[in-house]
Amino acid sequence: MNARGGALMRLRGMVRKESLQILRDPSSIAIAFVMPVVLLLLFGYGVSLDAQHIPLAMVIERPDANSASFAAAFQQSEYFSPRRFDSIQDAEQALRERQVDGIVWLRGDFSRRLLAAGDAPVGVILNGVDANQARIASGYIQGAWQSWLQAYASSHGQELTLPAAVEQRVWFNPALRSRNFLVPGLVAVIMTLIGALLTALVVAREWERGTMEALMVTPIRIGELLLGKLLPYFVLGMGGMLLSVAMARWQFGVPLAGSFWLLLATSTLFMLVALGMGLLISTVARNQFVAGQIAILVTFLPAFILSGFIFDIGSMPAPIQFITHVVPARYFVAILQTLFLAGDVWPVVLGNAAALLLMMLIFFAVLGRKARKRLE
Known part of the structure; x- marks a missing residue:
């Protein structure tokens, strides 16, 4: 068997191992498919920035x-x-x-x-x-x-005299429904949770269970090990994303003005960023509890508070606005809100996608160095 065939076989075996682990762990399925439904129903129906009655x-x-x-x-x-x-x-x-x-x-x-x-x-x-x-x-x-x-x-047959006549037109969200603004941004938060939180546990779990040493003595290479762990969670995360987009479109009536394929491409890019963050955390922290806590603090909370999902970034103090530039969800929320409500506005989509691509390259470069040091 040539080297390429052996690499594919090792990768397939690693993917199968992780897939079986996911199927045996109901919490992973719940985070990927039940949690998005709960969050979307909660924010779609229970949270509103509209003032009525x-x-x-x-x-x-x-x-x-x-x-x-x-x-x-x-x-x-x-x-x-x-x-x-x-x-x-x-x-x-x-x-x-x-x-x-x-x-x-x-x-x-x-x-x-x-x-x-x-x-x-x-x-x-x-x-x-x-x-x-x-x-x-x-x-x-x-x-x-x-x-x-x-x-x-x-x-009374009179003409109302005003210094200026205001003629209002609201673009992109003429009904002024806060749901149209919140639900697309929530997709970014959900993908952050699925991608970062689940993968933050995968390497730490191997260390805790004592199976990492067994993997270290196998012929599998570090790149094959990481890729084998990422692929099942990538599929799981994209499945949660498709479920979230379907609910946004047909359950809550949020219009999708842009291209679905462009949405899929940018979602793939953001999912890779989230997976890179989670796997990097898992590689550094050998304890699942610690890895989970770090993932919540450095991925979920910034995505929820500092991404523009609910709170306007332009209204934040200048130092906080500067910090938001290192939050990947900031760029994906801008892409989502643009694609859902405004359409394929290429300057917005390409600029934010470029920032996500740069972050993905940085995370995987650091991950390669850290993982090599850990597993040698």
């Missing part, structure tokens, strides 16, 4: 036709769930008790000042404990006020 107190000191039409603008909006209060004191008490998140207050002279001078004030009090919710609610109230003013001016 905000509980709002409406205080109208002297009800009339004008104040009634203004209140109707909030009652007909999907963004608010208004409740009537007789006095501002009762509304403030409800705000303190977290029964409502804001107050809209029309004083007794609202209609008189509206008809006389056109400068009728509208009091707005918001709960600022959740600053993001308060900013969103403030914007919605401003929008409802402007819409009502335009309708009021039109009904």
